[in-house]
Amino acid sequence: MAIQRVQSKWAKTKVLLQSEQLREYMPLTKRLEPETLRSMLDKYGMVYVKPVNGTFGHGVIRVEHHPGGGARSYTFQEGTSLASCGSYEELHRRLLAKIKRRPYLVQQGIELLRHQNRRFDIRAMVQKNGPHWETTGLIGRLAHPKRIVTNYHSGGTPMDLSMLMIGHLQGNELHEFEEKLRRLGVAIANQLQTAYPGLKEIGVDIAVDTKMHPWILEVNTLPDPFIFRKLKDKRVFPKIYRYAVAYGRFRKRSK
Structure with a gap:
C-alpha cells in the first residue's frame, strides 16, 4: 500500500x-468566516489564520486585538510584515485582500x-x-x-x-x-x-x-x-x- x-x-x-x-x-479551530474571526478575537485576544492546504508555515497570519488601542486596535503579521488597523472592518477587508478566495482556518492563539x-x-x-x-x-x-x-x-x-x-x-x-x-x-x-x-x-x-x-x-x-x-x-x-x-x-x- x-x-x-x-x-x-x-x-x-x-x-x-x-x-x-x-x-x-x-486549540479551538474553525473555518474562517467574518463573525468567527471577530468572536474568537474577542474571546482569545490573539488567533492564527492559516491556509487549509498550506505548508512550511507559508500564509500563516497572526492576528491580535488590542482593546482601546485606537489606530492599533488590531494588528496582523505575516512573515516579517506587521500591519495595524483601527477597526475590525478594516482588518477584515485587508485580510480578505491578502488571502483572496483561498480557504482558511482561524485557530485559537497559544x-x-x-x-x-x-x-x-x-x-x-x-x-x-x-x-x-x-x-x-x-x-x-x-x-x-x-x-x-x-x-x-x-x-x-x-x-x-x-x-x-x-x-x-x-x-x-x-x-x-x-x-x-x-x-x-x-x-x-x-x-x-x-x-x-x-x-x-x-x-x-x-x-x-x-x-x-x-x-x-x-x-x-x-x-x-x-x-x-x-x-x-x-x-x-x-x-x-x-x-x-x-x-x-x-x-x-x-x-
Missing part, C-alpha cells in the same frame, strides 16, 4: 476532534514558551514500526526573532529540546514531559489512522503554554526527517531514516 498523504488541515482536525482523549489538547525571548514549539516524529506506531524523535524549533512561525524553511532553528526547556523544565520533570509528548504522538497517529489507514508517518507540531500544557497545532503527513540530524543524539536520525526505508519513503543508503 502506498504511503497516504492528507493535505487538508481541516480534514485532519475533524478526525482528531472525534477523540475524547485528544480534545483537551486541541502563547508559546520562549527561549532567549524567541518563541519555540516542538516537532514530534511519529512512524509506523511494523503494525505499531512509535514516536521516534522530538526536536524543538526556535522561531526567527522577526517571524511568527518556527518552521526551518521560514528561518526557524532546530534545537535540542533540553536546551530550549532551560528555565522551564529540567531533569526528571523534562523526562516525564517528553514521555507525555511521545504518548500523545502515538495517540494522534492511532486516531488519524481510523480515517486514513494508509498513513505511515506523521509530524506533529506541538505548542506548550506557560502552564506546560501541550497543544496540537498541526499534523503533517509529509514531515521533514532531516531536521533531526541537528540533534546532539546522533542515534535519532538513523532510526527515523531506517523506519522510513522500511515503509518505502526512502531507499536504503549505500555505505
